[in-house]
Amino acid sequence: MRMVKRRYVLKFPPKSGDKPLSYILVKDYDIRINILKAEVVPGRRGNLLLELQGRQSNITKGIEYLKEHQVECSPLDKTITLEQDKCINCGNCSAVCFAGALTMHPETWELQFDKSKCIVCELCLKACPLNLFEIDFHDDAE
Amino acid sequence: MKSYHEINEKIKNGEAVVVTAEEVAAMAKIASPEEIAEKVDVVTTATFGAMCSSGAFINFGHADPQIRMEKIRLNGVPAYEGLAAVDTYLGATAVHPDNPIYGGAHVIEDLINGKDVVLEAWGKGTDCYPRKHIKTVINKESINEMFMFNPRNAYQNYNVAVNSTSSTKYTYMGTLLPNLRNATYSTSGELSPLLNDPEFRTIGIGTRIFIGGTTGYVVWPGTQFNTSKPKNELGIPVSNAGTLAVIGNMKEMSSEFIRAAYYEKYGVSMFIGIGIPIPILDADMARRVSVNNSQIETSVLDYGTVGTPKLGQVTYEQLRSGTIKVNGTKVRTAPVASLSKARKIAEILKKQIENGEFLLQQPVQLFPENTSLNSLKETDTNSKGGAL
Numbered sequence: 289m290r291m292v293k294r295r296y297v298l299k300f301p302p303k304s305g306d307k308p309l310s311y312i313l314v315k316d317y318d319i320r321i322n323i324l325k326a327e328v329v330p331g332r333r334g335n336l337l338l339e340l341q342g343r344q345s346n347i348t349k350g351i352e353y354l355k356e357h358q359v360e361c362s363p364l365d366k367t368i369t370l371e372q373d374k375c376i377n378c379g380n381c382s383a384v385c386f387a388g389a390l391t392m393h394p395e396t397w398e399l400q401f402d403k404s405k406c407i408v409c410e411l412c413l414k415a416c417p418l419n420l421f422e423i424d425f426h427d428d429a430e
Numbered sequence: 431m432k433s434y435h436e437i438n439e440k441i442k443n444g445e446a447v448v449v450t451a452e453e454v455a456a457m458a459k460i461a462s463p464e465e466i467a468e469k470v471d472v473v474t475t476a477t478f479g480a481m482c483s484s485g486a487f488i489n490f491g492h493a494d495p496q497i498r499m500e501k502i503r504l505n506g507v508p509a510y511e512g513l514a515a516v517d518t519y520l521g522a523t524a525v526h527p528d529n530p531i532y533g534g535a536h537v538i539e540d541l542i543n544g545k546d547v548v549l550e551a552w553g554k555g556t557d558c559y560p561r562k563h564i565k566t567v568i569n570k571e572s573i574n575e576m577f578m579f580n581p582r583n584a585y586q587n588y589n590v591a592v593n594s595t596s597s598t599k600y601t602y603m604g605t606l607l608p609n610l611r612n613a614t615y616s617t618s619g620e621l622s623p624l625l626n627d628p629e630f631r632t633i634g635i636g637t638r639i640f641i642g643g644t645t646g647y648v649v650w651p652g653t654q655f656n657t658s659k660p661k662n663e664l665g666i667p668v669s670n671a672g673t674l675a676v677i678g679n680m681k682e683m684s685s686e687f688i689r690a691a692y693y694e695k696y697g698v699s700m701f702i703g704i705g706i707p708i709p710i711l712d713a714d715m716a717r718r719v720s721v722n723n724s725q726i727e728t729s730v731l732d733y734g735t736v737g738t739p740k741l742g743q744v745t746y747e748q749l750r751s752g753t754i755k756v757n758g759t760k761v762r763t764a765p766v767a768s769l770s771k772a773r774k775i776a777e778i779l780k781k782q783i784e785n786g787e788f789l790l791q792q793p794v795q796l797f798p799e800n801t802s803l804n805s806l807k808e809t810d811t812n813s814k815g816g817a818l
Contacts, residue, residue, distance in 0.1 A: 376478070376689055376701060376768045380604045383612050383764030394752075397769040415605045417480065417691035417699070419531070 293341045295324070295364035298354065300334040307357060317350040318342055324387070324407040337364065337407055366408055370401050371420040381421065384411040434792040437471050437709050441786055446471040448783045450776040451708075451719055455620045458720030466716035472783055472790065473719040475623040476640070476705040476775035479616050479767030480602065480691050483582035483653060484700050485521040486538055486680050489574040490549060492516055493566070498559035499551035504537045504568075506548075515559055519579075522690075522700040533698030535690035538578075541570050542642075542683050576680040578642060578688075582652040584704050586624030586672035587728055590615045590744060590763075592756055595734035600695035604766045606733055613730065613754055613761045618772040619723045619746035623706040624674070626719045628666045632708050634793025639676060640705030640779045643687040645788065646678025648706075651797045658802040662727050668743060669729040672797070676704065687775065701768070705775040707783060709790050723747040730756055 313319045325337035340347050351361045368389075377398045382390045389405035390412060392398070413421045440446040447470050449457070454473050457466060490499075492515070502509040502518050506526040509518040524534035540547055550565045570576060591603035592613045599606040604614045619625070627633045637648040652673025659671040687703030710716050723746035731738040744754045753760045782788035 377770040378479075378701070378768045379765035380614075383614050383766065384605045384607060386611075392765065394750075397765070397773075411605065414600075414694040417693055417701075418689065419692065 290343070291341060292344050292347065293339055294347055295337065295339050296351065297362050297364055298336040298338060299360035300336070301358045302332060309354060309357060309359065312353065313340075313350045317346040317353070319346055319350050325409060364408060366423050366425045367403065368406050368408055368410070368412065369422050369424045370399075371422075372399070372401070374418060374420055375399055376418065378417065380415045380417055381412040384415045385409075431712050432467075432471065432710065434709060434711075434790055438789045440471055441783055441789055444784070444786055446783060448472045448474060448707075448780045450773070450780055451475045451621045451626050452773070452776070454716075454719050455722040458722070463713040463717035463720060466720060467710050467713045470710050470716065473626065473708045473710060474705060474776040474779040474783070475621055475626045475708060475719075476703070476772040476779065477584055477618045477622050477767065478687070478701060478703040478769075478771035478775060479618075480693075480699040481580060481583045481585075481702045482523050482602065482699045484578065484580035484702060485519055485534060486541075486576055486578050487513075488518050488520060488541075488576045490516045490518070490568060491572070491574050493561065493564055495561045496559045497551060497561035497564050498553040498556055499564075500554060501552040503550045504534075504547050505532070505540070507532065507534050507537050509534070523698050525698050530697065531692045533690070533692070535698050535700035538680070538700065539685050539688060539690040541576060542680060542685050542688055544570055570681050577677060578646070578680045578683065579649075579675075579677050580652075580702065581675050582654060582673045583676050583702060584623050584652070584674045584706075585617070585670050586628070587622070587667050587726070588616045588670045589738075590728055590730040590749065590754070591733045592730055592741065592761060593734035594732045594741070594757075597734075599734050600693065601733050602693055602696050602699060603733060604764070605694065608734075610756055610759060610761050613749075613756065613763045614766045615728065615746075615749045615763060616765065616767040617728070617746070618767065618769055619726055619750070620721055621769070621772050621776060623704065623708075624672050625666060625721065625726055627706075627708055627715075628661075628664075628672075628718065630672065630797045631715060631718075632711070632793070633674070633706060634796040636791055636794035637706065638789070638791035639678075639707075640703070640775055640782075640788075641676055641678035641683075641687075642680070642703060643684030644678050644682035646676055647791070648674050648793075649677050650675040651801070652676075654803060655797065655801055656803050657798070657800060662725075664721060664725055666721065666726055668727045674704075687771070703771055703775050705779040707779060707788070707790055723750060730754070 319342040322339040328334040387407045498515040509520040522535040555562045593606035659667040689701040730742040
């Protein structure tokens with residue numbers, strides 16, 4: 289069966305820290321996990337942006353398992369778009385892009401946007417002095 | 431030794447040898463300054479960065495009946511009202527009071543692009559200018575003059591910005607992430623105009639330049655012109671030092687080289703493209719233009735801390751490598767000025783000179799040699815009496 293990649297935003301309640309949830313996803317559901325972004329507010333909640341790779345049926349079951357344990361799971365349903373033809377290649381967006389999606393070519397010094405590395409942290413939206421980035425909302429972000 | 435006249439004769443005859451400052455920096459690795467002075471006539475330099483101290487003089491023409499404009503708005507952005515009846519100065523950083531992401535720079539870009547702009551003005555009404563209000567549409571064809579006059583452009587070197595605090599800082603040097611997680615820099619390094627003529631031997635009042643897509647002039651040392659900043663062993667300042675006041679016909683400019691900008695939680699600014707040709711009069715000038723990024727240094731300042739303390743000194747070669755070391759830790763670097771645009775300008779200027787379309791202008795007066803800056807002192811205004 290075909291392997292697929294899906295991105296999910298997971299919101300953990302305060303008391304979920306005692307369960308080895310990611311271990312179970314790997315062990316029981318054969319899902320490869322790539323943590324793209326993590327935020328923890330101690331005592332309150334934690335947010336994770338995960339890229340899950342595996343069979344679609346296993347990912348569906350894994351997500352169901354997480355939901356049973358009070359973890360909110362929502363598919364990442366947005367991507368970042370850039371009006372590249374208006375870009376002046378100043379580099380301001382690359383200064384804040386820690387995912388490595390926005391980089392300056394080391395010879396031409398033109399902006400390169402590798403969407404596959406984008407974790408939709410949205411820092412580039414405010415960093416661009418020409419306001420060339422937008423959030424594109426859709427149902428199923430590949 | 432070559433004179434401006436000799437170089438211009440070569441340009442007119444299509445015989446001038448012109449290279450960019452990046453090309454001459456590469457040549458200098460295998461050629462001496464004497465050999466370069468022999469071979470090369472002109473070196474083109476360029477920069478494309480946000481330059482806040484910029485703006486435009488505009489004359490709207492008189493309406494019938496006439497109005498003495500004492501309050502002026504262009505697309506809602508305030509323009510200066512203290513210049514005769516229908517003249518104004520529109521500052522790049524002025525902002526629309528209800529829409530602070532739109533400002534003078536955006537109006538300037540709209541005018542350059544030939545777009546219609548709403549002019550609204552008010553006057554008290556006088557015997558010779560009876561009208562009290564006007565609201566109309568202007569564009570670059572309808573108005574008389576519009577020329578850009580920028581009091582401070584093309585900074586000679588600029589600081590690297592970092593932020594050592596635990597919160598994000600939003601600055602004109604871009605978004606500075608906390609705990610030294612990024613560093614931004616804003617100079618085209620070995621291609622930058624005033625780094626290639628650090629003692630202003632050829633760039634002075636009257637120098638003909640490329641500005642915003644057309645031909646313009648250096649008209650004065652820029653505001654905050656400072657020759658007293660520390661220099662390295664090559665005589666190049668290691669922080670922001672000299673500046674230029676420049677002028678150019680905005681009707682001939684292109685938004686390819688003039689772009690409005692808005693910086694989050696800072697305000698509006700304007701990207702300006704400037705190119706300056708440097709005549710290679712002698713071996714000394716050849717040596718000046720031969721500097722490369724490993725020989726140009728700048729200061730790393732902490733923009734998160736009041737007083738912006740200096741945390742280190744780095745070369746442009748290190749900045750371009752992608753990481754620098756600050757306080758012993760590796761910090762990722764990013765530019766906030768466009769090197770690709772600067773290169774394009776240097777190439778355009780090179781072609782114009784090669785084709786005999788752009789002659790060099792010897793400065794009619796050189797800049798002052800020993801300048802430093804005053805800071806603004808806060809004095810007890812009551813003790814000054816009378817006039818206040």
